[in-house]
Amino acid sequence: MPSVRLIGLRKAFGGIKAADGLDLEVRNGEYLCLLGPTGAGKTTALRMIAGLVSPDEGKVLFNGEDVTNTPVEERKAALLPQTYSLFPQLTVEENITFGLDIRGADDRLKEQVLISMLDLVRLSGRSTAFPRELSGGMQQRTALARALASGADMLLLDEPLRALDARLRISLRTELRSLVKSLRMTTIHVTHDQDEALVMADRVAIIREGRIIQVGTPKEVWDRPATPFVANFLGQSNFFIGEVLQSSPCTLLRTPDGTVLKGRSSDLIPGTQAVMGVKIGSTELSKERPGYLQAKVERILFEGRNLHMDMMTGGGQRLSAKLPSWKKGRITVGDTVGIYWEEEKGTVFSMPANGLESELKVE
Template structure:
């Protein structure tokens, strides 16, 4: 197999747009991906990430815009001439072919000589640790093994670009974690330019060199996982990467006012806009639930505990704060439903954003509640 960067793969996307009738599924995507970079397109269902991937693969034609790979336009080429490998969500293996024949399929279509084909298939199966299953059929494999066959089939043709469309979503939690590690290790070994679509923020954070967060067909933020996680560009991105507590209010002189709930904000963890309606957002892990006040530790808010869930090293707590606001926090000790506790958060762990538009607020509320907007 090719080594890091040896096969090129620099991707350039300009003003890429796809319309379905009057609906724009993707609006003006601009992105440069250096050879060997792993980029994750992240967002809820319907945000345009799979549309973008299908445009790159040639499965859809763009309404406007261009796609270039190593300086050559490919948006007008058929899929088989783009130099791209594709890994689908549902594996898309041929049930009547063995593992080895599935992996070899693309090489046969390209007219690769049989001796070379056999050697490349062997090396690809070694990469995904499936050589012993070469003569089995897909029905004889687990879901994780089938997806590894799909990955081997994608990389055996030594593509300049690999596209992965939610490849782990059909696997159970433990298999997703294992295969996530294998995908990252494989990328580090081969250095293939990779575009990876997912709605799972933990998956994107762990795999990607850069994230592109999409909503309603438009880019909300592009950055490294650390940049997006620590410095989300707006309330939507913050909600999507774990800022589950979201409270609307007003900001003046470093004080956030939401009626009976008042919080001091500031420091490197906050970038408040100038006045007007805002939304304060806090990660549950930054909201410490205790039985006793912790004077000097930060903002202290009374909370009536509704739910306390054991999660190993800590407890996830849901309760209601001033004004009936639902708050989500963490505790290092169990608290009882109905108990009055104290929620503590440091001012620099509160992010403040301009209040989202009404439509965005509805979608954001669904995300913060752990659901995807329809």
């Protein structure tokens, strides 16, 4: 199973830069999720790996070998598009053996692969059905079997769960991952759904405006976001701007109105402007404890498992928090609450060059 390296890929469509110096390394046998907002260049990156789009600049390496100009069909990287693209005129069986037929495999081999694939994706009873006769989940499994049977050693999944309904989508996450992992395929899975990426990936790569901004395990990208954008895109954060007072053993940030906030240690130089981000789920509220700062509760939304609180500080800043639902009733609209967090939960970033607002924008 190959490793993949993308080096400085650039691709523009008209004036739009879909890849703008894209670097990424995917390890052998790894399940990597490429996560980013709509229009970030996820699909273009995937298509460049597949060979369906050729980059304007940069290289694609498989196992260290340059494949930038290798035709699609010789890359052994099977694509599973959003809508699966099962060939409508072929049965499940014919779809699955498509790749083998193309290569002129003999009937014995085809039979063997077919039986094992049908078994693997639990479609043995439906081998003579046509794609339109299958449910969404079955279609997805057929497409997966087709890709696996083609002899590809890399899987490129383009939002593979998007076309399914919500409940099935969630149950198929683990199923899809364990199937692919059991075959030790190198897999690149494109998605805009952060929960999906966190649950499924060995590592998550966050892409924005045609560039990879952070790669790490789900826990790393969640707990230690590299930029304010990542902090906000994964799980939404409250942000505070201020001056760095010290950066170790914990970072202290003084906001313009004089409040001092605590965050994890950093390597920022005292005296510079910085941004602190705290996930709204890590923001704790208390009527008794004064916390770092006070805010008035303006709205409470009941979300089932969680309560979502919107608050306004005396200085006019809007903040949000998520609390478990069992805390319902302890805080009501109009209450003034103290806001605090554990210092490990506050991440301090240097001030983004274009300002905080444009940094956080999701286009």
